[in-house]
Amino acid sequence: MSLENVNLINLLEHANIGVVIHSWDSQIVYVNPAATKLFNTSVDNLQSRHKSLNGWEFIDRQNRRLHPDEYPVSKVISLNVSITDEVIGLVDEPTGEVCWLSVSAYPEKSNGVGFVVVYFTEITQKIADFSFLDIVQSAQDMIIVTEAESIKGPLSPQIIYVNDAICNLTGYSREELIGETPRIFQGTLTDTQATTRIYQALAEKKPITETLLNYTKTGTPYWVEMSIFPLKNQFGEVTHFASVERDVSAVKFHAEQLNTRNSELRDIRENLEELVSQRTRELRNVNLKLEKLAYFDSLTDIPNRRAFEEDLEKSTHFATRHKHSLLVGLADVDHFKKLNDTYGHAFGDDVLVAIAKSMKQFFRQEDAIGRVGGEEFAFCMILPGSHNPEDILERLRKRVELISDTLPALKGYNVTISIGAYYVNDIHLQTKEMVSKADEALYQAKREGRNRVSLIRQEKIEFNSVS
Numbered sequence: 001m002s003l004e005n006v007n008l009i010n011l012l013e014h015a016n017i018g019v020v021i022h023s024w025d026s027q028i029v030y031v032n033p034a035a036t037k038l039f040n041t042s043v044d045n046l047q048s049r050h051k052s053l054n055g056w057e058f059i060d061r062q063n064r065r066l067h068p069d070e071y072p073v074s075k076v077i078s079l080n081v082s083i084t085d086e087v088i089g090l091v092d093e094p095t096g097e098v099c100w101l102s103v104s105a106y107p108e109k110s111n112g113v114g115f116v117v118v119y120f121t122e123i124t125q126k127i128a129d130f131s132f133l134d135i136v137q138s139a140q141d142m143i144i145v146t147e148a149e150s151i152k153g154p155l156s157p158q159i160i161y162v163n164d165a166i167c168n169l170t171g172y173s174r175e176e177l178i179g180e181t182p183r184i185f186q187g188t189l190t191d192t193q194a195t196t197r198i199y200q201a202l203a204e205k206k207p208i209t210e211t212l213l214n215y216t217k218t219g220t221p222y223w224v225e226m227s228i229f230p231l232k233n234q235f236g237e238v239t240h241f242a243s244v245e246r247d248v249s250a251v252k253f254h255a256e257q258l259n260t261r262n263s264e265l266r267d268i269r270e271n272l273e274e275l276v277s278q279r280t281r282e283l284r285n286v287n288l289k290l291e292k293l294a295y296f297d298s299l300t301d302i303p304n305r306r307a308f309e310e311d312l313e314k315s316t317h318f319a320t321r322h323k324h325s326l327l328v329g330l331a332d333v334d335h336f337k338k339l340n341d342t343y344g345h346a347f348g349d350d351v352l353v354a355i356a357k358s359m360k361q362f363f364r365q366e367d368a369i370g371r372v373g374g375e376e377f378a379f380c381m382i383l384p385g386s387h388n389p390e391d392i393l394e395r396l397r398k399r400v401e402l403i404s405d406t407l408p409a410l411k412g413y414n415v416t417i418s419i420g421a422y423y424v425n426d427i428h429l430q431t432k433e434m435v436s437k438a439d440e441a442l443y444q445a446k447r448e449g450r451n452r453v454s455l456i457r458q459e460k461i462e463f464n465s466v467s
Contacts, residue, residue: 017119020046022073024114038099038120039090057091059098072105076116082106087123100127142166142245144182148230148238151202155181157241169247171217182243185214189221198228205230205238211248223252297371299349300356305378308370312380312431315368320427325383328434329393329421330442331359331400334450336375339413348375351415354403362399377417378435389423393453401451416451418442423457 009030012019018035022028028047039046049056058066068074072083083105089098105118136143145161162177170185177184186195194210201208207229214224225248231240295307303311312328319326333339333355340348352375359369359377368380381392400417420442422434429437437456445454 017121019117019119020073022077022116022118024077024116026073026077026116029115035120038101038122040092057093059089059091061087061089072103073116073118076105076107076118080107087127098124100124137163139163140165142169142224142243142247144243144245145231146182146241146243148202148205148240151199153181153183157181157202160240166245169216169222170214176217187213187215187219187221189213190215201228202241211252222247223249297356300353300371302356302360303368303370305370305372308368308372308378308380309431311368311370312378312435315380315382316427316431316434319382322384325387325389325423325425326427326434327381327383327389327392327421327423328431328438329379329419330372330435330438331355331377331379331396331417331419332442332446333375334416334418343413347413350407351403351413354407355400355415355417358399358403359396362396378438389421389457390453390455393419393421393455397451397453418445418450419453420445421453421455423455425458 012030012032015032016034018038019030019032020028020035021030028043031043031046036043036046041049056071058071060066066088069078072086072088075081075083083103086103087100088103089100091098100123102121102123103118105116108115108117142165143161143163144159144166146157146159148157150156159177159180159182162174166172167174167177172184190213194212198208198210198212207227209225209227211223211225213221215221224245226243226245228241228243230238231242233239295303297304316326318324333351336348336351339351352371355377356371359379363369363379363381366382368378370378372378379396383389397417397419400415403415404413420438420440422437422441424434427434441454441456445452448454
């Protein structure tokens with residue numbers, strides 16, 4: 001028998017592989033029965049649809065629709081090359097289902113006429129099986145499939161499938177898990193409220209997501225985030241449940257560590273805030289004490305020389321700016337050395353304290369006073385408008401003279417002071433010069449017999465003596 005006697009057309013007619021032969025202008029010139037069955041259409045309809053750009057919907061493995069120029073026959077004609085086992089999908093218009101095809105094509109010439117032979121093999125089932133095994137079985141997430149007929153424990157629902165990921169994490173083999181229940185992973189510390197919610201969702205055939213503490217075969221705990229959802233058959237009946245699970249132990253551990261650290265930081269911050277607040281209070285108190293030591297006389301609790309000089313400077317500027325009069329004075333306790341020698345230094349201190357208290361009560365808050373020497377006091381008054389400075393000074397002298405009657409601690413000793421002051425309407429001297437003028441007036445009062453007032457009015461010395 002010779003091969004020439006073999007009827008190739010008869011062979012193609014009975015082949016199980018779909019064959020389509022195109023002329024070099026891509027027109028269909030032959031279709032075998034297997035191809036018409038594969039495309040589920042007649043030869044005439046196949047030829048008609050092929051002529052239309054929108055006649056077919058072919059897609060690639062990424063579900064991208066192919067342009068007619070990307071069809072196998074077009075590639076062979078344009079490139080004059082063969083194509084082997086190219087996978088494309090034929091989309092059924094009414095249902096949207098995809099029939100996956102393995103396509104090979106090659107150019108052929110007969111008596112100088114060119115043809116393109118294209119043959120198709122359906123591989124839909126092979127593609128589906130491959131996708132399941134490749135994606136599900138090798139997935140890094142753990143996958144469990146259980147029956148849905150019975151969900152009541154302790155032996156239900158039964159596991160019918162697990163992937164490699166869950167075996168690798170838990171240490172159980174696939175044979176040990178098939179037929180078991182997912183409760184095999186639970187232990188004493190597994191959240192019973194979470195498992196109750198899972199049971200309720202399964203009973204209602206609803207999806208649910210939970211984070212659960214599970215245990216490996218050796219008892220090692222691990223945290224898993226699971227998404228459970230029902231699987232339905234072609235009739236819409238729930239037949240199985242699938243659980244996609246992810247190990248979140250590291251995330252859970254870091255979250256707990258972070259919470260612990262945040263709690264520690266909160267405690268540290270609160271303690272630090274309290275410590276800072278306490279140190280601030282202590283520092284404020286120390287500063288107040290330092291300020292008092294720097295600006296106040298420790299015995300009489302009135303400003304010292306430094307503070308008085310600063311207040312005098314401020315009063316001078318204010319009086320100059322507003323064109324007010326200024327009264328600067330010094331008061332000295334009469335015969336203070338004799339008083340100390342006769343009654344002791346403690347008694348002398350009591351006298352100074354009493355005079356300082358009397359001066360604080362006599363002068364206004366905006367006036368400046370201070371202890372500027374052992375028994376010497378200074379004062380400064382801004383006098384807006386017309387005032388009689390002699391009257392002010394005399395009232396101060398008499399107020400101190402009454403101390404002996406109001407303070408029994410002075411034992412009836414007659415305390416008196418001599419006062420010298422400088423009064424100016426138009427200030428043109430420095431503060432030191434005005435104090436010097438007041439000092440001149442004070443010496444004048446002492447020379448005149450003490451317990452009296454001496455006043456200088458812009459270079460003119462006036463004084464009132466006590467009769």
